[in-house]
Amino acid sequence: MYTLFDSHALKGQHAVKTWQQNGYRWASYSLYREPASHELYIPHTLLNLVIQGHKRMYDGRQVHQLEAGDVLVIPAGTLLCSEILRPAQQYRSINLVIPDEMVMSALAGRARLQDAYSKELTVQSGDRRWRQLATTLLQGFTEEGNPGLACENILSQALHLVSSNGALSSMLLKAVKYPLPDMMDQLRTRLPEVRFLEEIAQMGHMSTATVKRRFREIYHCSPMQWIWEKRLQMAGFLLRTTEQSIPEIAYSTGFEDITHFYRQFRRCFQVTPLQWRHIETDLFSK
Template sequence: MYALYDRFTLTGQHHIRTWDRQGHSWAAFTNYRQPAAHGLYIPQPVLNLIIRGEKRIYDGLQVHHLRTGDVFLIPAGSVICSEILRPAEDFASINFFLPEMLQAAQHTGAGTGRQVAGTTLTISPSADWRQLTQALLQHFREDGAMPAYENMMDRLQHLLQKEPVAVRRAVAGKPSGGMQHMMARLHNGIHEVRLLEEVASLGNMSPATLKRRFRETYQCSPMQWIWGKRLQMSALLLRTSEQPIPEIAYSTGFEDLSHFYRQFRRCFGMTPARWRRAEI
C-alpha cells in the first residue's frame, strides 16, 4: 500500500536531476506536468522545497496544502500520502535527505523534550529559505554544477537551528531500531494486518512492548495509527481515482462499510462522497 521512499525517483515525474555522493543521491530537483499520487514510507528525514505549483500531503488527521515557496519537513518514520495537484504548467520541487550528522546536531539544539517521529511540519518560508532555494535552482540549471555536500549540510544545519524547537525535534526524532525494523516490514501491508499480535510479530516484540514503543514514537496505539493510515490512503484514492467508494474501503483494509463511513467522517469531518467532491 505504501512504497519505500529511499530514493527520489517516483512514478509520474516528467524530469528529475539528482546530486549524488558515494553512490547515493542526497538532493534532487523534480518536476511533474500531470497530476500524480503516491503513498510513501519515509525512513529518513526529507526536506521539501516547493518551487512551483501545489500539492497535498496527507498525514493522519492533517491535510497540508502546500504552495509555491513553502518549506516542508517530513521526519523519519513518517507514512504519508502525497498528491500533486493539476499543474497549470508544471509542479517542481527540491528535496533533500537529511543525514544522521544533521539529525544529531538538531537533537543537541532541541532541548530535553521528547524527540517526536513521524510528525510532519510546514516551516515558515523566510528570506533565508528563499535565498537558499534560488541558489539551488541556479545550481540545478547549470550542467555539472553541484555545491560541496559538507557546505550544503552546514547551511541547512544553520537554517534549521534558527527554527522553533518543534522543528528541530522533528528533524532529530526517529523510531528506535526495533520500530524501524518493524516499519520496514509493515509499510506495504498496512491494509492486511488485523491483530495487534500480527504487528508485534513483524518487529519481533511482545504486544506490550509494541504498544509502549508506539506510544513513545507516534503518541497513539498501534491500531489507532494503522486505522489512520488506512483512512489517509482512502482519502487520497477518493480524490485521485474513479474507484467506487466501497471498493476503496475494502482495498484499504476496511471490512465493514458502516465502520468505514463512521471513521472517515470522524477523521475528515465529512462523508467520503462529499470529500470526493469538495474543493479543499
C-alpha cells in the same frame, strides 16, 4: 501500497536530476507537467522545498496544501500520500535527504525529547532563509556539469533552519533515535492486513509493551490508532485521486465493514466520503 523513496525517480515525472556523494543520493530536482499521485515510505529525514506549483500531502487526519516557497519537513520512517495538482504550467520541487547521523549530531543539543512534540509532517513557509537556500539549490541544478555545492554544507544549513523549532527538532530526533525500519518496511505493503498489536510487534522483533512505548514516544498515540489513521489517510487520498467506488476503497484500505468505514471517516474528517471526494473546503487549506 507505499513505494520506498530511495531512487528519487517517481511516476509522472517529466524530468528528475539527482546529486550523489559516495553513492548516497542526497538531493534531487523534480519537474512535473501533468498531475501525479504517489504513496511513499520515507526511510530517512526528508526536506521537500516547493519551487513552483501546488500539491497536497496527506498526513493521517490532516491534509497540507503546499505552494511555492513552502518547505515540508518529513521525519524518518514516515508513510505519506502526495497529490500534485493540475499544474497551470508545471510543478517543480527539490528534495534534501538527511542522514540519520547528521540529524543526531545537529539536533541532539537543541531538542527537548520529553516535553516537545511536533506532528509527523510540518510545513515551514515565509522564511527568506529557506527561499535563499532554494534559490541556491535551483541554480546548482540548472547549471551543467558539477554544481559546486558541498553536500555537508547544504544539509547543515537546512538543519540549522530546522533547529530553530524545538518541537520539530524533537520529532526528527525521536524518529532516528528510535528507528523502526523492519516494521515500517513491512507495514508499507501490509497495512490493510494488520489486525492485532502482536502482528505489529512481530514485524519489529519486539514485545508488545516495547512497541506501544515506541509509538507513544514517536507518534503520541497507540500503534493501532496509528494504523487506523494511516488507513483513513489512504482512503482519503484514493477518494481524491482515483475513480474507485467507495466500498472498493474501504475494503482495499483494511476496513471490513462499510458502516464502520463511514462512521470512522466522518469522525476523522467531519464529512462523508462522498462529500470529501467532491468538495473543496478548509480541509484542504494550509
